[in-house]
Amino acid sequence: GAVVSQHPSRVICKSGTSVKIECRSLDFQATTMFWYRQFPKQSLMLMATSNEGSKATYEQGVEKDKFLINHASLTLSTLTVTSAHPEDSSFYICSAAQPLRYTEAFFGQGTRLTVV
């Protein structure tokens, strides 16, 4: 299957700093990428949907100014957690889908963010 690479896999940052997480589709063009957040022992919650070249669509309750999403190319989307706080510590997972093939979303390996 297609490969989606997420980087970094783990990051520890200080409270108040910003962290950028990258999601790359390695062997296909992903017009749409999804960002999820997963709390311990809980399910994945969709944070936002990003479409290449346009603004991301955020789910209700997700602060768009805190979780900046950029989908500048067909193979790269980034999630920046701005002014991180300990409550932002979580597992973040991206997925990517090819045009008109949303039933075949491929997931990255996830990023464990710890804010201290």
Next chain:
Amino acid sequence: AQSVTQLDSQVPVFEEAPVELRCNYSSSVSVYLFWYVQYPNQGLQLLLKYLSGSTLVKGINGFEAEFNKSQTSFHLRKPSVHISDTAEYFCAVILGANNLFFGTGTRLTVIP
């Protein structure tokens, strides 16, 4: 409203025994259904999916699931589990806007 319900948060089962992980969905329209597996600190891997056609879907690692429209269920089964099947399993559905909605997950623990 909950789109996907996984009633069992934890399922312990002995090695080589059969297992069924339950998933029910709530939708009056056509749905696409998925099962994903997540190993510790990793992303999700697709086990199988139902889009249309045969209601019995076979996936990787010996898993299968059956779409039951009347019962709005999509239970995951495996006739004989291995230690390596210990993981978190998520049922998911695509509704409307092509977004995946996940159930709360079931932790399968295979006991030697």
